[in-house]
Amino acid sequence: MREEEIQTPCLILDLDALEHNIRKMGNFAKANGMRHRAHGKMHKSVDVLRLQQELGSAIGVCCQKVSEAEVFARAGVKDILISNQVRDPAKIDRLARLPRYGARTIVCVDDIANVADLSAAAQKHGTALECFVEIDCGAGRCGVKTAAEVVAIAKTINAAPGLKFTGIQAYQGAMQHLDKYEDRKAKLDAAIAQVGKAVEALKKEGLEPELVSGGGTGSYYFESGSGVYNELQCGSYAFMDADYGRILDKNGKRIDKGEWENALFILTSVMSHAKRDKAICDAGLKAQSVDSGLPFIYGRDDVKYVKCSDEHGVIEDPLGVLKVNEKLRLVPGHCDPTCNVHDWYVGVRNGVVETVWPVSARGKAY
């Protein structure tokens, strides 16, 4: 089947671009002596993760929820980090069963009160859970801030049966989308200093962390050169999106114009053109998330996606060049929640459908 025959709206993956991105990050991590734990919350796909392991250098996956981890564990992934807290008793029970699939299972902790519950569940199921202490190094969400808190939680973990303290989770989420390289560097320098202090404090207590994990598509070169981190969690690099694409590299160039290629698109069709200067396409809010802005139309400067409602996108077409049923590739504003709306990825190479992959963990937000 050719790309033009696909019924829209639909997610398509340009397989050449995807493989290029995956190889590039894999080589970067290897060359810099970093583990790459690919973030599965972005693609939610067992098939994309396999590619990251086979063509890239991914050592396993991180994800955000127990329900996602279950999908990856059942698919045979052997190293899984839930880069988030798990507090609900029913979810802790599910978490403690994950090692039975043969997966190293790691969870984040930012509260001493969580430790006893995790320990009890691991003992109940006869499993071993590893724990990272989460540091809030600027994202402003979960995590503790001071080295003293980190040490106190790590000690409590190591004293708890069934648990082992093995690392630090420190993802600076708030800086990833700052346009300027220097602005991102300043934020990351501060984060590295903060995490470094916690690592020193842990070492003094004989609790040197095996893994210090973090880093995203807007920052991975900073963590890699830090001497503090040894594990990256980049996810969006593989697909790219409009919001990441506009950030600038060291040389002031958009990162989707050289560093990474756009591999993810929403394929859409023009389905009404009753006004000469305005085309209506079939990809609206049911086909994407616009939390980080509207999509752009790939490879076209003559037409512009300007408005989004439930089922429609409004496209400015000042010259009236678009035809009904014409297909366009949209680059979504934000890849993660856009992928989560769809059931399938259609993999395309040279304009021909090569594969269809399920969004394996779609809707697994619990």
Next chain:
Amino acid sequence: MREEEIQTPCLILDLDALEHNIRKMGNFAKANGMRHRAHGKMHKSVDVLRLQQELGSAIGVCCQKVSEAEVFARAGVKDILISNQVRDPAKIDRLARLPRYGARTIVCVDDIANVADLSAAAQKHGTALECFVEIDCGAGRCGVKTAAEVVAIAKTINAAPGLKFTGIQAYQGAMQHLDKYEDRKAKLDAAIAQVGKAVEALKKEGLEPELVSGGGTGSYYFESGSGVYNELQCGSYAFMDADYGRILDKNGKRIDKGEWENALFILTSVMSHAKRDKAICDAGLKAQSVDSGLPFIYGRDDVKYVKCSDEHGVIEDPLGVLKVNEKLRLVPGHCDPTCNVHDWYVGVRNGVVETVWPVSARGKAY
């Protein structure tokens, strides 16, 4: 199971509130001699539609895509309008097969060039399709504007084998969310005048439309009193959301404080409270769409949902009153695309789970 035991994030429906809203709209439509064609694109649920037919006065459904219509047709719904254009050849073929399920099948047309394709497909499958001509009465999306265009398309439809012109689609989507009643009325008055002219022009040609369809939760009382419309398409009234909730009725009162009750909630749990004045909950962008603003926390003035990322919501908790694992009901900003992220509705009455309904047409955007 009690509401507190549900694993979050998750959509819950307050069944008392839902039934109240459905009965109220049903009674309104009956009392005003209007057909109510409930909009299925909002809930995408066969079970909610059944309630709208049994407790309310819904005569059938409208939806936006052929894939949605297939779900409702297979569930036995007998009157289905696709309130949208269908242009792709493969989708037209699927559309023309729908009447075989025993459903009256209506589709919108805003381009004469569409008519021959619809006619050919109906003939191929030996079925009959009804057509509404769509008027753009202010939404600025699909639809033609002038009475002359409406008449020309209607004539072409009626001359085409397998097709029948039976009505007008005229939904003023752009005014539904204007806060002030008078502002909404001014927009709707203009729409009614425009649609009225088209109806008059059609009558002169012997093409009086059987149905004139439109109206949403912010406007249905205007269409009902117009003498031009005879069919309403309200959908959001059944669930309510934060964006609709803040519009004002005739007396300046928010419509979620009397006219309708909040029936739809995202149930969320506090999963981190490492900072005293900030709680992190587990409902972010994977649990909702924030295109129309952030959710509010139902029934609470002391805490506020202020920020949303992929998996997290940040809640200001100045007094530190929230506890980890505490559950909160969020009213989403926009119900339609929020429902489309979830696989299930959990129906709750008096704090106890009574039923679980699939979001039957989730992801059916094609």
